Amino acid sequence: MNLETHSNSLSVDFLALPQAELHLHLEGSLRPETVCALAAKYGVSASTQDVLKRYAYRDFVEFIESFKWVSSLLRAPEDFALAVRDLGGQLLAQNVVYAEITLSVGVMLLRNQSAEKNFEAIVAAAESFQGRGLQLNFVFDAVRQFGVDAAMKVVEAAEQCGSKSIVAFGIGGDELSIPAKEFRPVYEKAGVIGLRKLMHAGEVGGPEEIRQAIELLGAERIGHGIAAVRDPALMDLLAQRHIPLEICPQSNIRTGALAKQLELPSAQIEQHPLPQLFRHGIPVVLSTDDPAMFHTNLRSEYQNAQRMGLQDAELKRLAKMSFEYAFIDDNAKAALQRCGKATSALK
Ligand SMILES: [Zn+2]
Numbered sequence: 404m405n406l407e408t409h410s411n412s413l414s415v416d417f418l419a420l421p422q423a424e425l426h427l428h429l430e431g432s433l434r435p436e437t438v439c440a441l442a443a444k445y446g447v448s449a450s451t452q453d454v455l456k457r458y459a460y461r462d463f464v465e466f467i468e469s470f471k472w473v474s475s476l477l478r479a480p481e482d483f484a485l486a487v488r489d490l491g492g493q494l495l496a497q498n499v500v501y502a503e504i505t506l507s508v509g510v511m512l513l514r515n516q517s518a519e520k521n522f523e524a525i526v527a528a529a530e531s532f533q534g535r536g537l538q539l540n541f542v543f544d545a546v547r548q549f550g551v552d553a554a555m556k557v558v559e560a561a562e563q564c565g566s567k568s569i570v571a572f573g574i575g576g577d578e579l580s581i582p583a584k585e586f587r588p589v590y591e592k593a594g595v596i597g598l599r600k601l602m603h604a605g606e607v608g609g610p611e612e613i614r615q616a617i618e619l620l621g622a623e624r625i626g627h628g629i630a631a632v633r634d635p636a637l638m639d640l641l642a643q644r645h646i647p648l649e650i651c652p653q654s655n656i657r658t659g660a661l662a663k664q665l666e667l668p669s670a671q672i673e674q675h676p677l678p679q680l681f682r683h684g685i686p687v688v689l690s691t692d693d694p695a696m697f698h699t700n701l702r703s704e705y706q707n708a709q710r711m712g713l714q715d716a717e718l719k720r721l722a723k724m725s726f727e728y729a730f731i732d733d734n735a736k737a738a739l740q741r742c743g744k745a746t747s748a749l750k
Contacts, residue, residue: 413705414715421740423501423725424690424701426626426649430474430507431693432490441476458696462659463607474510480524487528494537497701501538501729501739508557509546518560526568536742542571542601548580554589562596570730573601578608583615590620599623599730605630607660610637617646624649624728629664632676642684647728650677651692652707653699678711688725
């Protein structure tokens with residue numbers, strides 16, 4: 404089903420709320436037009452239709468291939484700045500006042516790019532949104548299958564950049580490739596330099612991946628984590644320790660991750676475990692993951708949550724959680740929500 408044609412039934416007061424988004428990859432936010440502009444710059448032949456074809460996947464492996472292709476067009480610091488300007492505009496249109504943007508620094512380093520130069524351009528582009536009511540912070544992300552040494556280099560790159568806007572370190576990629584425990588020294592080092600800890604786990608992997616991310620690496624929020632629904636004791640642990648799941652429903656449909664967790668050939672949005680996890684008392688921060696690549700945006704994800712049966716008050720609670728579990732201090736959280744309300748009242 405094309406989400407764009409689905410009628411918008413979110414309440415007027417919900418739509419007026421300021422929003423935050425915490426699981427969002429810069430590379431996956433590149434709209435087809437922007438991808439075409441980058442392709443043209445580098446003499447790569449790609450029409451909008453070609454990009455749209457690449458933005459359709461049968462499974463997680465095909466998605467990863469497309470992600471690699473898109474990120475291969477980000478070659479110079481100004482390309483990353485362009486991506487931030489593109490994404491910032493999309494976020495403002497969704498009433499988003501705060502976002503934590505994940506940067507695939509592991510991929511930058513693999514391509515022998517200077518993470519520092521790229522980040523300098525990214526921060527300069529992000530600062531231009533500050534005056535327009537949108538604050539952006541960043542997560543330096545390593546790629547799990549690239550190995551422990553490569554992940555350590557991502558933490559070192561964060562240290563060299565030395566910016567307060569780098570709030571966390573995380574690992575994404577193939578969660579079935581290298582055991583979580585191997586990354587222990589990497590997360591220890593991230594902690595020493597003051598970074599908060601994230602990990603993609605339980606997206607296509609089992610609940611044990613989530614448990615290990617928490618117990619062995621000290622992960623403070625879990626990327627996706629939908630496999631938790633298969634393990635009641637883990638659901639209790641997430642609720643008791645207030646460890647949020649960064650849930651991205653449309654991503655789970657498009658990559659086939661939800662079908663895999665449910666052991667079905669395909670899955671529908673109404674089968675998503677978000678309501679079950681949330682009503683168990685597990686904090687949930689609703690996100691888009693790779694909005695352009697999954698043909699979604701934050702508002703569509705709230706509509707998805709509504710289609711799963713969440714009521715208006717629950718949607719509002721979800722929206723608040725994205726501020727509560729952001730890696731910024733309490734004063735900043737309150738100020739962002741106040742400013743956001745004032746800005747939306749003026750619209
Ligand atoms: Zn992700």
